[in-house]
Amino acid sequence: MLQEESDLALIIAQIVQKLKGSNLYAQLERQAWASLQRPEIKLESLKEDIKEFFKISGWEKKLQNAVYSELSVFPLPSHPAAPPEHLKEPLVYMRKAQGSWEKRILKSLNSMCTELSIPLARKRPVGEQKELLNKWNEMGTDEPDLSLFRPVYAPKDFLEVLINLRNPNYENGDSHSFRTHLGLIQVPLKVKDIPELKEFFVELGLTAGQLGIDDSTQVPPELFENEHVRIGQKVLSEQDSAAAQQYIRQGSPTALRAELWALILNISSQPEDILYYEQLKTNVIQHDLLVDSLIYKDVKLTASNDDYYFVFEDYLYQVLLCFSRDTSVLGHFAYNSASPPKSYIRGKLGLEEYAVFYPPNGVIPFHGFSMYVAPLCFLYHEPSKLYQIFREMYVRFFFRLHSISSHPSGIVSLCLLFETLLQTYLPQLFYHLREIGAQPLRISFKWMVRAFSGYLATDQLLLLWDRILGYNSLEILAGMKASKPKDIFTWKWTAYDKNKQTKTENWKQSEYRPYGNG
């Protein structure tokens, strides 16, 4: 059909334009030029011969991975009449809510600045720069006085905003009717129901093997594990992103995980990437930001207190401080409902040529932010690679967990999905909790905002994040929340309800297959 052809042409044109500015394009050009010296490249069939050369040498695969990455991350070209904010978030009331929430955060940060008389940003004196450079690898030993700093917001503050989210055109009556949602989220977003979830997560069904379950000591490795590892090694040798993404839906062997994630996220440590990271490090040395103190405080409060992650404290500073200075992160705001905060150079208020973003990457960290990085430290030990992986994970997934949007992987949809699933699986429990005023979402919200980091053992967490990468969706978190609480909530049910006959739900569900019981 005419329309589909032109849509495809538009997508191709957009991807080509994006890739043209990339390092890969320059490399392909160089390779094509260099290949002209090869005897098998003939002038009369130049185009086909170069294509063949690219295929054999693996460059076509690299290009394929780059295209796949673009398709996975960036939304499809929007309607020509749609304004840019429509791509960020199509629903106006959600845009407004996000705007108000951002304003609150900015006000809070500003008041912290004025109260503590600390500037948002300043250039470090030379002596201080030298000192920081010397202890770059052991910033954790520093014990600055952070008692006056407080996190800009915590997940529970954000939850209150989401609870109060309303569509002004929706029937938001006070009286309970079939229209009101039983949970805390009151916006009518479309979430997948059980049959749709089963179809979407088909690889997690009972008939397919899973790492994390079918590789336990009781199960003989010949049944699943050995073959799965062998396939994993093959996928890595082929260097195919799409195949890796499909493969990892059943979990990744520990030994292969770091490479698989890098392949799926299309991260390869080129010299340019290391150079870029070093430049970010220089930026950290030169300028001191207020958000640095927020990061310090957050790491000290969360990761340093965690049994699994305290050893990585220094890595966390090295990643997060650089992350704040990385202007390439600004690109993701094209499809994020959030917008980067703005400021003006001192004394130049209102002059557009002196307008800057603050922090340079536009992301203000909240309480628990460092926990997004911590699990990755188990996989990557080289700082620039660790940094690249984290940055890619953030601009693909984590940003959705703390911004208000109608996206199916956005936090609002995940909350609604969780509540819907819990109502379906444990309706009596759900009802009971509502009656006693303990809405389940209040308990599980913080797990989800952190993508379960810090709430699950690391090996289990990494298996969960395998699925996030595999399905390119955060919906597994809602399913995870709905199945994991079965143990917690069942306990609570018995604890709160001593008089009634308690019925424990009898369904056999493993933690990783919430939809497994047919």
Add this chain to the structure above:
Amino acid sequence: MSRVSVPCHVKGTVALQVGDVRTSQGRPGVLVIDVTFPSVAPFEHTSTHTPAKWVTCLRDYCLMPDPHSEEGAQEYVSLFKHQMLCDMGKVLELRLILRQPSPLWLSFTVEELQIYKQGPKDLGIWFQVSPTLPASGQYAFALQSPSMTFPKWLSHPVPCEQPAPLLEGLPDPSRVSSEVQQMWALTEMIRASHTSTRIGRFDVDGCYDLNLLSYT
């Protein structure tokens, strides 16, 4: 490639409802929007011409997949000539009939309705499902048939040419494949093999002294 916007006048929406609008409890589930074209000559009654009549050109076109949820609630939609059931050559007036069966919404409509002349793309009708109101559209475009001076802009046959990109400024996709071939021939197209990972500067001339954040 250029689209030419056709000036149109969108009349106010008319709700279709049984009974008295003021006293009945329910909200209307059907809306009608009439669109007239001021540039089209008024219809003349003469005995030699076929009288104007309404023709359905699109039937039951779904805008929102699930009428009770937000999916597609504020999307931009395009409709093209090839989707129409009848010849759009001689249109005097358009009527959009919208249906929203779900009682959950307070109101619904379409906004930013625009009609475009046929360029290399055929006649397009673009509109946004209203920003405040979701709609589930089942559209019957009703047409009035020929007057003597039928508008030429709708009557051009659709040439089957290469689809052009919808946005200006993007490279023509057919050029993409030929570029590898041209690369060696057009030596002046060699760019410096610089990497694009420009180290992004966030400061202004080395200065990044900030006092407070600004917001409107």
